[in-house]
Ligand code: SF4
């Protein structure tokens with residue numbers, strides 16, 4: 618099981634919705650490392666941008682991996698619906 622991301626980039630364009638991404642925000646809510654809808658530092662992106670690694674670091678003791686993925690999918694849908 619792995620997280621399915623369609624690389625829409627919405628999470629990287631809506632950083633203002635969560636204070637934990639403040640250091641990445643270019644001032645408009647978009648990540649300073651987002652380039653043509655892709656992460657320009659993908660292999661070195663911070664832990665908070667790594668779905669599976671963040672689960673191991675912060676969430677594994679409070680929810681199952683499936684629950685965590687479902688929470689993430691709900692957030693993805695919320696972000697995608699906001700742009701419509
Ligand atoms: S909003 Fe979800 S599907 Fe879109 S890039 Fe972010 S993680 Fe991937």
Ligand code: SF4
Pocket residue numbers: 628629641648649650651652655656657658659662663666
């Ligand atoms: S570092 Fe990369 S994955 Fe993280 S918010 Fe910025 S563009 Fe998105």
